[in-house]
Amino acid sequence: xxxxxxxxxxxxxxxxxxxxxxxxxxxxxxxxxxxxxxxxxxxxxxxxxxxxxxxxxxxxxxxxxxxxxxxxxxxxxxxxxxxxxxxxxxxxxxxxxxxxxxxxxxxxxxxxxxxxxxxxxxxxxxxxxxxxxxxxxxxxxxxxxxxxxxxxxxxxxxxxxxxxxxxxxxxxxxxxxxxxxxxxxxxxxxxxxxxxxxxxxxxxxxxxxxxxxxxxxxxxxxxxxxxxxxxxxxxxxxxxxxxxxxxxxxxxxxxxxxxxxxxxxxxxxxxxxxxxxxxxxxxxxxxxxxxxxxxxxxxxxxxxxxxxxxxxxxxxxxxxxxxxxxxxxxxxxxxxxxxxxxxxxxxxxxxxxxxxxxxxxxx
Amino acid sequence: xxxxxxxxxxxxxxxxxxxxxxxxxxxxxxxxxxxxxxxxxxxxxxxxxxxxxxxxxxxxxxxxxxxxxxxxxxxxxxxxxxxxxxxxxxxxxxxxxxxxxxxxxxxxxxxxxxxxxxxxxxxxxxxxxxxxxxxxxxxxxxxxxxxxxxxxxxxxxxxxxxxxxxxxxxxxxxxxxxxxxxxxxxxxxxxxxxxxxxxxxxxxxxxxxxxxxxxxxxxxxxxxxxxxxxxxxxxxxxxxxxxxxxxxxxxxxxxxxxxxxxxxxxxxxxxxxxxxxxxxxxxxxxxxxxxxxxxxxxxxxxxxxxxxxxxxxxxxxxxxxxxxxxxxxxxxxxxxxxxxxxxxxxxxxxxxxxxxxxxxxxx
Numbered sequence: 001x002x003x004x005x006x007x008x009x010x011x012x013x014x015x016x017x018x019x020x021x022x023x024x025x026x027x028x029x030x031x032x033x034x035x036x037x038x039x040x041x042x043x044x045x046x047x048x049x050x051x052x053x054x055x056x057x058x059x060x061x062x063x064x065x066x067x068x069x070x071x072x073x074x075x076x077x078x079x080x081x082x083x084x085x086x087x088x089x090x091x092x093x094x095x096x097x098x099x100x101x102x103x104x105x106x107x108x109x110x111x112x113x114x115x116x117x118x119x120x121x122x123x124x125x126x127x128x129x130x131x132x133x134x135x136x137x138x139x140x141x142x143x144x145x146x147x148x149x150x151x152x153x154x155x156x157x158x159x160x161x162x163x164x165x166x167x168x169x170x171x172x173x174x175x176x177x178x179x180x181x182x183x184x185x186x187x188x189x190x191x192x193x194x195x196x197x198x199x200x201x202x203x204x205x206x207x208x209x210x211x212x213x214x215x216x217x218x219x220x221x222x223x224x225x226x227x228x229x230x231x232x233x234x235x236x237x238x239x240x241x242x243x244x245x246x247x248x249x250x251x252x253x254x255x256x257x258x259x260x261x262x263x264x265x266x267x268x269x270x271x272x273x274x275x276x277x278x279x280x281x282x283x284x285x286x287x288x289x290x291x292x293x294x295x296x297x298x299x300x301x302x303x304x305x306x307x308x309x310x311x312x313x314x315x316x317x318x319x320x321x322x323x324x325x326x327x328x329x330x331x332x333x334x335x336x337x338x339x340x341x342x343x344x345x346x347x348x349x350x351x352x353x354x355x356x357x358x359x360x361x362x363x
Numbered sequence: 364x365x366x367x368x369x370x371x372x373x374x375x376x377x378x379x380x381x382x383x384x385x386x387x388x389x390x391x392x393x394x395x396x397x398x399x400x401x402x403x404x405x406x407x408x409x410x411x412x413x414x415x416x417x418x419x420x421x422x423x424x425x426x427x428x429x430x431x432x433x434x435x436x437x438x439x440x441x442x443x444x445x446x447x448x449x450x451x452x453x454x455x456x457x458x459x460x461x462x463x464x465x466x467x468x469x470x471x472x473x474x475x476x477x478x479x480x481x482x483x484x485x486x487x488x489x490x491x492x493x494x495x496x497x498x499x500x501x502x503x504x505x506x507x508x509x510x511x512x513x514x515x516x517x518x519x520x521x522x523x524x525x526x527x528x529x530x531x532x533x534x535x536x537x538x539x540x541x542x543x544x545x546x547x548x549x550x551x552x553x554x555x556x557x558x559x560x561x562x563x564x565x566x567x568x569x570x571x572x573x574x575x576x577x578x579x580x581x582x583x584x585x586x587x588x589x590x591x592x593x594x595x596x597x598x599x600x601x602x603x604x605x606x607x608x609x610x611x612x613x614x615x616x617x618x619x620x621x622x623x624x625x626x627x628x629x630x631x632x633x634x635x636x637x638x639x640x641x642x643x644x645x646x647x648x649x650x651x652x653x654x655x656x657x658x659x660x661x662x663x664x665x666x667x668x669x670x671x672x673x674x675x676x677x678x679x680x681x682x683x684x685x686x687x688x689x690x691x692x693x694x695x696x697x698x699x700x701x702x703x704x705x706x707x708x709x710x711x712x713x714x715x716x717x718x719x720x721x722x723x724x725x726x
Binding site: 150279 | 438501548553557588589600602604608611614622623629635637638639641642647
């Protein structure tokens with residue numbers, strides 16, 4: 001992408017809140033950012049009036065009609081077999097065709113990843129794509145990056161090293177860090193802790209970080225309590241553990257927000273106190289609002305996909321679109337691919353081969 | 364234990380805060396509960412003056428001198444080989460000998476579990492002991508139970524089913540529930556989600572819960588966000604995942620407490636508000652205080668062991684002692700063993716065999 005504009009391909013039928021929330025999020029982002037254009041996929045008779053009502057969206061949206069919807073609880077294998085006419089598939093295909101820069105969907109994560117692998121294909125040298133998320137942290141950037149947040153429940157040592165490399169590139173672009181610090185999530189920081197796969201990955205990352213001019217700084221094992229800390233920027237784990245950690249943290253935050261609400265409503269004095277502290281409490285609420293950090297990024301594909309929370313409302317969708325826009329401007333997936341190629345010799349060969357093919361076919 | 368009294372065997376040398384914090388916790392518990400007696404293990408020249416200073420402890424404490432200390436970062440295998448003269452070993456041996464009802468230590472978890480397995484031995488029918496913790500929840504009891512919180516990073520389907528049975532017995536005693544609901548921690552609630560081990564364990568638990576008169580209610584898979592919910596009472600997982608979930612939740616709670624402090628200090632208005640809401644905010648702080656839920660219980664051994672947080676202060680140690688006292692009164696480990704025997708035929712045979720042996724030897 002060379003212009004300042006970015007075209008976002010959006011699945012308007014995914015998610016629990018329905019097309020209205022998604023169109024609401026699109027309008028919100030369009031108000032804030034004049035450089036966004038949309039290609040939106042879904043049931044045209046439903047979408048056209050929703051979009052017509054939003055003046056902010058006039059002339060910014062192309063609707064592409066689709067007939068099918070991938071259900072939120074569909075098995076990925078079934079979605080793959082039966083979902084070729086779905087809004088989700090069309091959303092990804094538009095990026096694969098080069099009509100849009102980034103895809104955004106609130107739909108079923110498993111189905112979206114399975115379709116993205118087929119439609120966009122894995123980047124050269126990548127065995128397993130991963131989902132990276134921003135995790136509110138005590139670092140100056142305000143966020144750490146955790147991956148894999150749930151693309152694949154398995155990961156071997158080689159996969160974990162690839163996640164580290166992809167996460168480093170994401171942190172360089174997304175958090176503007178020159179030499180992000182990587183930690184491997186484990187049950188203790190001592191060398192002998194954890195599964196053999198983790199010990200093998202740690203050894204490989206140490207070698208990688210030891211190279212002269214290495215752009216990775218490996219801090220070793222980190223624990224669950226370190227995910228939000230200033231010890232580390234990128235936390236690497238398998239998709240099973242990453243998903244459990246993410247949802248446990250979200251659950252804990254929701255629980256404490258409830259406790260805080262109860263505490264401020266407890267007596268006439270606390271209610272009075274809440275009035276005095278209103279501005280501060282609102283800032284705190286905004287800080288704890290999970291909708292503000294909505295959006296998992298699929299790394300390791302030939303094209304960028306942002307997965308929004310299934311339950312996202314207009315605010316959540318707008319956050320995901322903002323993230324998608326940033327990644328589109330940075331030519332993100334291309335840079336991740338370059339990075340993987342620079343650290344894995346096979347990927348470099350594969351990549352050069354593809355470029356040769358493209359030259360020959362004029363692509 | 365037939366009397367109302369309970370003798371607690373305490374490792375005074377474990378933990379980061381040193382013997383003073385442990386003696387402080389003992390004194391705190393003694394003030395609240397006249398039925399506690401202590402056998403305390405460690406360096407007598409250090410302990411005697413600390414204990415003499417506390418009037419509450421007069422005549423309640425027997426000091427047993429030990430020379431060695433297991434280091435917080437010692438490998439379990441090395442602790443086992445070299446730790447026979449340690450305060451940790453003596454603490455466990457005192458329970459094995461029948462001199463005390465429950466053991467309490469703030470020391471190295473891995474070393475404590477390895478020594479406990481050798482010293483107390485696994486209960487009949489148990490392959491892998493587990494660590495159970497209380498997790499603040501929205502249920503009426505105020506807590507859910509999660510296990511394994513980190514005894515063993517591996518667990519097969521049979522282990523997970525045993526954890527479920529041990530957790531149910533702990534919930535019956537600790538949370539006073541007649542038919543605790545068990546959930547298996549996974550990355551989704553759909554049947555096809557997760558590792559094959561989880562699917563096999565789910566199937567076995569469904570069979571178990573389907574038996575007429577079953578004391579287990581199996582709710583299926585639960586996610587990270589459900590650990591604190593009212594959907595479930597006992598959350599079963601392997602020790603790797605359980606440890607990551609626990610530490611992630613603790614880290615999130617610490618982070619949010621920091622945000623709240625900042626918010627209430629933000630302006631003159633919020634500081635004024637905090638003064639009005641002081642009582643409520645203090646209640647909230649108490650509710651979020653991790654020291655109040657200090658203490659993991661080792662399940663599946665011939666004897667009860669409570670592992671306190673390594674960084675526990677006097678308040679934390681006192682919480683762990685309170686938990687130990689409750690378990691001693693309930694003849695806890697005996698009841699867990701009975702339960703395992705009632706659901707696993709091999710365990711029943713093994714257990715009856717042991718009782719026969721005891722009769723023959725007059726034990």
